[in-house]
Amino acid sequence: MPQEVVARRLGDTVYLQMKVPAKNMSGRGAFSVDRLEIYAVTLAPGAVVPPNRDLLKPAHVVAKIPVRPPVEPDAPEPDEKAQQDTRPRPGDVVTFVEKLTDAELVPQVITKPPKADKAAKAKAPPPAAPAAAPGTPPAAPGAPPAPAGPAVLTRQYTIAGVSRRGERGTPTPRIDIPLLLAPGPARPAPAPTFDETSITISWQPPLTTSDEAPGVLYNVYAVPAAGSGAAGAPLSVPTPLNSKPLDTTSFTQPGAAPDKEQCFVVRSVATVGSATIESDPSDPLCVTPKDTFPPAAPKGVTAVGGSGAVNLIWDANSESDLAGYLVLRGEAPGDRLQPLMPRPIRETRYTDRDVSAGVTYVYVVIAVDKAGNRSAHSNRVQETAR
Numbered sequence: 001m002p003q004e005v006v007a008r009r010l011g012d013t014v015y016l017q018m019k020v021p022a023k024n025m026s027g028r029g030a031f032s033v034d035r036l037e038i039y040a041v042t043l044a045p046g047a048v049v050p051p052n053r054d055l056l057k058p059a060h061v062v063a064k065i066p067v068r069p070p071v072e073p074d075a076p077e078p079d080e081k082a083q084q085d086t087r088p089r090p091g092d093v094v095t096f097v098e099k100l101t102d103a104e105l106v107p108q109v110i111t112k113p114p115k116a117d118k119a120a121k122a123k124a125p126p127p128a129a130p131a132a133a134p135g136t137p138p139a140a141p142g143a144p145p146a147p148a149g150p151a152v153l154t155r156q157y158t159i160a161g162v163s164r165r166g167e168r169g170t171p172t173p174r175i176d177i178p179l180l181l182a183p184g185p186a187r188p189a190p191a192p193t194f195d196e197t198s199i200t201i202s203w204q205p206p207l208t209t210s211d212e213a214p215g216v217l218y219n220v221y222a223v224p225a226a227g228s229g230a231a232g233a234p235l236s237v238p239t240p241l242n243s244k245p246l247d248t249t250s251f252t253q254p255g256a257a258p259d260k261e262q263c264f265v266v267r268s269v270a271t272v273g274s275a276t277i278e279s280d281p282s283d284p285l286c287v288t289p290k291d292t293f294p295p296a297a298p299k300g301v302t303a304v305g306g307s308g309a310v311n312l313i314w315d316a317n318s319e320s321d322l323a324g325y326l327v328l329r330g331e332a333p334g335d336r337l338q339p340l341m342p343r344p345i346r347e348t349r350y351t352d353r354d355v356s357a358g359v360t361y362v363y364v365v366i367a368v369d370k371a372g373n374r375s376a377h378s379n380r381v382q383e384t385a386r
Contacts, residue, residue, distance in 0.1 A: 002036060002159045004093075007175045008237050010267065011280040012100040014155065014177050015237040020067055021161055021169075022090040033161040033169070036065040038096055040157045042179065044107035046149040052171060054111045055158065063096050067161075095235045104155060105179055152272060153179040178272040183216050184208035185279045186266035189249070192287035194256045201285045202250040206268045216268040217245030220253075223263045223284060245269045245276075258291035258371065291371035295319045298348075298365045298375070303383040308357070310383045313349045314365050321370045327352070332360040332382050344368045355385035 002018040009015075021033055039055050040062045068087040088094045098104070150156075160171040184206030192201045201220070209216055219240035241253055241264075253264070265281035300315040312327060324344025328337040329352065340352060355361065362382045367375040 001170045001172055002161065005159065005172055005175065006237055007157070007177060008278070009100075009177050009182075009276070010238065010278045011182055014098045014100060014157075016096045016098075016157060016159070016175065017237040018094060018096075018159060018172075020088050020090050020092050020094060022070075032163040032165075032167075033067050033090070034164040035067055035162050036094075036159055037061050037162050037168070038063040038065070038157060038159050039171070040098070040104075040155060041108050041110060042104060042106060043150050043154050043156055044109075045152055047107065047109065048111045048113050049149055049156070049174070050111040052158075055156075056160065056168065056171065060110070062098060062157075065094055065096065093236070095237055097235065100155070100179065105153070107153065150176060150178075155179055176273075176275055178275050178277055180270075180272060180277060182277050183268040183270045183279045186218060186249075186268050186282045188283050188285055192264075192285050194287060194289040196291075196293040197256060198252050198254045199256050199262060199287055199289065200250060200252045201264050201266075201287075203266045203282060203285070204249065206279060209268075209270065216270055217247055218242075218249070218251075219245055219267045219269055219278060220251045221265050221267065221281070222253075223265050223281075240267075256289040258289055261286055261288045291321070291369065291373065294373040295322055295367040295369050295375045298325060298367050298378040301363065301365050301378045301381050303363055303381040305383045305386055307386055308353060308355065310352045310355055310361060310363070310385055311349070312352065312363055312365070312381070314378060316348045317367045317375075319367070319369060323368045323370045323372075325350075326366050326368060326374075328364050328366065328377070330362050332362050335362070337362065337364060337377075357385050360384040 002021060004017075004019045006017040007015070016038065018036070020036065039057075039060045041050060041055055041060055043049065066087045068085055068089045070090050155177040157175040157177070158171040158173070161169040163169075186206055187204040189202040189204050192199055194200070203218070206216060220242055221238055221240055242251060251264075251266075253262075256262075263284045263286040265284055267281055268279040270277045270279075295317055296319070298314045298317060300313075302313055304311045314325075317325075324346045325348070326339045326341065326344055327350045328339050330337040340350070340354075352361070352363075360382055361384075362380055364377040364380050366377060
């Protein structure tokens with residue numbers, strides 16, 4: 001049986017993600033799954049849920065996913081042809097995608113409901129059974145009633161592994177996808193904003209919702225910026241950035257890489273029973289963060305006068321994009337501070353040798369990042385040269 005099955009409906013697209021089984025159900029014998037078969041049926045509200053004997057037939061197969069045989073421990077190195085085999089191996093995760101066209105929205109009846117007279121008889125109280133003789137075992141219970149049908153138009157799936165000899169394994173539990181009209185997409189609000197560490201996007205509620213699920217939540221997805229799509233990437237179920245659907249109309253994503261465009265879309269989420277229906281994506285919300293945030297001012301600046309020099313030292317800054325430091329100097333008491341070097345230095349110490357004995361100097365240090373942003377002044381220190 002395929003494991004870890006995840007089902008999502010995004011707009012008019014259904015995604016089924018599953019892990020190819022890596023061993024037989026019994027755990028014994030050679031692994032022999034040759035393919036995965038996906039079965040589907042569309043059920044009207046209240047329709048009889050078809051048992052496996054009716055659903056697991058060739059007419060209801062919507063996809064066959066071939067599976068590569070497992071690699072034998074003592075097998076030789078695969079040749080070039082084997083390396084180009086794109087079939088999933090046991091244990092791989094694969095995704096099936098089905099577009100919900102008009103054909104998939106038409107209900108099917110593959111298990112007929114019981115006839116009216118039989119149903120009436122079933123509702124009538126059964127005649128009292130004669131008392132059983134002492135020691136007689138109880139009668140076997142009758143067949144269970146057919147499962148109750150879905151409350152809304154529903155697409156129902158199940159997945160089974162099939163061996164090379166055509167033997168079908170145990171199918172997965174049924175997967176129900178409501179076919180109600182999806183809510184409208186979220187509408188963009190003002191442009192995204194950013195700070196030094198994160199990006200915040202916001203949006204407006206959709207213009208339309210579903211009658212069966214009037215309230216909506218939201219999921220936010222990252223999407224590739226224009227021209228940056230990864231060609232040949234394996235198909236997978238889109239995963240939202242938020243851990244659970246949002247009940248607010250804004251979202252903050254950590255990681256604002258400077259000068260790198262980041263784009264997002266928002267989908268409205270309607271809940272129907274235990275299932276969800278997501279809207280088509282909103283228009284992309286894109287932003288290219290700019291590094292306009294200065295580093296912190298250096299701390300702990302101290303100055304010590306020496307013969308023909310003033311020595312300065314300070315604590316190192318912790319910013320990852322730090323370019324270095326500039327030392328500014330002026331004569332006390334009120335001279336304008338000027339940098340002593342044309343470009344930032346990486347060291348956290350500096351010796352000023354261009355001094356005159358008996359003159360008192362004022363010093364500050366500023367930090368500069370790689371984008372050219374300058375910090376505020378450090379603490380001021382003053383020292384008289386000797």
